[in-house]
Amino acid sequence: MNAGERGNALSDKIADLGDEWRAAMHAVPRHLFIPDKAWCHPDDAPGYPIDRAVDPGTWLDAVYSDAAIVTQTDDGASDVAEGEGEYTSSCSMPSLVAAGLGALSPFDGDEVLEIGTGTGWTAGLLAHRLGDENVTSIEIDRAVFDAAAENLSRSGHEPRLILGDGAAGCSEGAPYDQVHVTCGVLEVPYAWVEQTRVGGVIVLPWMPRWEGGYLTKLTVTGDGTAVGRFHTGVAYMMLRSQRWSPPQLDGSYRDSASYLDPRRVVRSSTGAGIAIAATLPDVSGAYADQDDGEFHLSLWSGDSDAQVHYSPAFKRVAVLQRGARDLWDELEAAYLRWVSWGGPDRARFGMTVSPDGQHIWLDTPANTVNGSSAEPGL
Ligand SMILES: C[S@@+](CC[C@H](N)C(=O)[O-])C[C@H]1O[C@@H](n2cnc3c(N)ncnc32)[C@H](O)[C@@H]1O
Numbered sequence: 001m002n003a004g005e006r007g008n009a010l011s012d013k014i015a016d017l018g019d020e021w022r023a024a025m026h027a028v029p030r031h032l033f034i035p036d037k038a039w040c041h042p043d044d045a046p047g048y049p050i051d052r053a054v055d056p057g058t059w060l061d062a063v064y065s066d067a068a069i070v071t072q073t074d075d076g077a078s079d080v081a082e083g084e085g086e087y088t089s090s091c092s093m094p095s096l097v098a099a100g101l102g103a104l105s106p107f108d109g110d111e112v113l114e115i116g117t118g119t120g121w122t123a124g125l126l127a128h129r130l131g132d133e134n135v136t137s138i139e140i141d142r143a144v145f146d147a148a149a150e151n152l153s154r155s156g157h158e159p160r161l162i163l164g165d166g167a168a169g170c171s172e173g174a175p176y177d178q179v180h181v182t183c184g185v186l187e188v189p190y191a192w193v194e195q196t197r198v199g200g201v202i203v204l205p206w207m208p209r210w211e212g213g214y215l216t217k218l219t220v221t222g223d224g225t226a227v228g229r230f231h232t233g234v235a236y237m238m239l240r241s242q243r244w245s246p247p248q249l250d251g252s253y254r255d256s257a258s259y260l261d262p263r264r265v266v267r268s269s270t271g272a273g274i275a276i277a278a279t280l281p282d283v284s285g286a287y288a289d290q291d292d293g294e295f296h297l298s299l300w301s302g303d304s305d306a307q308v309h310y311s312p313a314f315k316r317v318a319v320l321q322r323g324a325r326d327l328w329d330e331l332e333a334a335y336l337r338w339v340s341w342g343g344p345d346r347a348r349f350g351m352t353v354s355p356d357g358q359h360i361w362l363d364t365p366a367n368t369v370n371g372s373s374a375e376p377g378l
Helices: 003-013 019-027 056-063 094-104 121-130 142-155 190-194 262-267 270-279 327-340
Strands: 037-041 048-051 068-073 087-091 112-115 135-139 160-163 176-181 196-206 214-220 226-233 254-258 284-289 295-301 304-310 317-322 349-354 357-362
Touching: 003 019, 003 056, 003 094, 019 094, 019 121, 048 056, 068 142, 094 121, 094 176, 094 196, 094 214, 094 226, 112 121, 121 135, 121 142, 135 142, 142 160, 190 196, 190 349, 196 226, 214 349, 226 270, 254 327, 262 270, 262 284, 262 295, 262 304, 262 327, 270 327, 270 349, 270 357, 295 327, 304 327, 317 327
Parallel strands: 112 135, 112 176, 135 160, 176 196
Antiparallel strands: 037 048, 037 068, 068 087, 196 214, 214 226, 226 349, 254 317, 284 295, 295 304, 304 317, 349 357
């Protein structure tokens, strides 16, 4: 199969890809956007380097697999072919691209603002679907921006490309019908709401500090807010100004124990994940299964952290906490609060973005669940 046939075969395999986006994927082939050297990052297998000159077959297989292709690490300070360091630019996984574009579902002639040009592939798909003149895409990184401009020109498309901070949107050309965000967002910048037409749509990957990411579709209302619900699970690299990393802490831990199994907290439901993220927006976590059925969860916020260790050999879970806050105790309370609501799933939660910030709600926008004291009317 040649590259074009492989592209068609990949897009034909993506479930729920509408005819219009399938046609766009056929017309704007992904291989035109992938550099000769990159790092393939499959969702469910270890990553590996790809080098078109050394092994063109593996390169093409990777380009036409449903995997993210990482094109930059550490903002260009490290060699992407090593696959180490923080991923800072990529051509996203085709099925994720399809989910985002599918959620957008534009009408002919819609004007779209894209945040995070990356390789330019999604800007090219939008330009094919809506016309070059209706697409504006913003990229913050100069080297990534330059490469995207070249890739797009090779594909025959010339959307408006802007080098700048997408968190501020692009007022020139606003209001847009739609905003398509392809980097992770912790707090939705209000500028995107202001720059979207009433009834217009903002599709973004909401990536709270706590576990998980959610494709989120907001619609701009007549009162200056945007409201919508959470869709499929996603993972994206963060908007540059909203990146975070765990703090380096020292000092001694306070020792305690718990009966709550931390595996239940992190794996019960994406609904629990949203409730925890809403209750404890500044708490991040990381966990891993270990040998012999053991499981370790770490939590961080500000000057506090907690280490929680489950072992099948003990009835109780070992908990170490330090700093001003007892983060495991707070997490336990947040999880049990979600349990007390009857364990609502992801589809029942939503988000409102207004000039005074973003709010997470259950069932209806009036029912906010932000912070540990708000109790929804159930
Ligand atoms: C996952 S990649 C985008 C994938 C892209 N849509 C494609 O088709 O290749 C995320 C991109 O967002 C960019 N980015 C991060 N923060 C940004 C910001 N504040 N404004 C604009 N771009 C940003 C990164 O530099 C990176 O290139």
